[in-house]
Amino acid sequence: MSSKHVTPAGVQQPIVGFVELGDENDPIVHVQDPYDPNRSVAVRRSALQPTVPTAARDLSPQPLIDPLAARMLGGGVGGGVAAWGAGQFLMGASQVISAAAGVGGAVLAIALLLLAAKMTPSSRAGKTVNITNHNRLWGRSSTRA
Numbered sequence: 526m527s528s529k530h531v532t533p534a535g536v537q538q539p540i541v542g543f544v545e546l547g548d549e550n551d552p553i554v555h556v557q558d559p560y561d562p563n564r565s566v567a568v569r570r571s572a573l574q575p576t577v578p579t580a581a582r583d584l585s586p587q588p589l590i591d592p593l594a595a596r597m598l599g600g601g602v603g604g605g606v607a608a609w610g611a612g613q614f615l616m617g618a619s620q621v622i623s624a625a626a627g628v629g630g631a632v633l634a635i636a637l638l639l640l641a642a643k644m645t646p647s648s649r650a651g652k653t654v655n656i657t658n659h660n661r662l663w664g665r666s667s668t669r670a
Contacts (some may be wrong), residue, residue, distance in 0.1 A: 554573070556564040657669045 551571050558564040596661045660666045
C-alpha cells in the first residue's frame with residue numbers, strides 16, 4: 526500500500542494558509558443619528574443604502590423681482606394711469622362742451638335783444654283804444670268804441 530492520501534473526485538481540497546472571513550473586512554462608518562443630530566451612530570457600510578449623487582445646482586444669480594409679477598404690476602399701474610388720463614381728457618372735453626353751451630346761450634340772448642330793438646314802436650307800445658260807456662235808467666246801457 527501506498528502512503529499517499531487520495532481524495533475522491535468532486536471533493537474540494539482544504540484551503541491551506543491565511544483565511545479571511547467576509548464579515549471581518551466590512552468597514553464601520555459613522556452616520557448621523559436620525560433622532561439626535563449631535564450624535565453619531567456606528568454602522569457597517571454594507572448595511573447602508575446606496576445613494577444617488579445630487580444634481581449640480583444652478584448658482585446663476587436670480588432676478589430680484591419675479592418677471593411675471595413685475596409685468597402684472599406694470600400692467601395694473603399702466604391701466605390706472607391710462608384710466609386717469611382718459612378721465613382727464615373727458616373732463617377737458619366736458620369743459621369745452623360747457624363753454625360752448627355758455628357761448629350759445631350768450632349768442633341767443635344777444636339775438637333776442639337785437640330782435641327786440643328792431644321791433645316797430647307801434648307793435649311795442651300797443652294801440653290806444655277809448656271806450657265810452659253810457660248807462661241809463663232801468664239797466665239800459667250803450668258802449669261806443
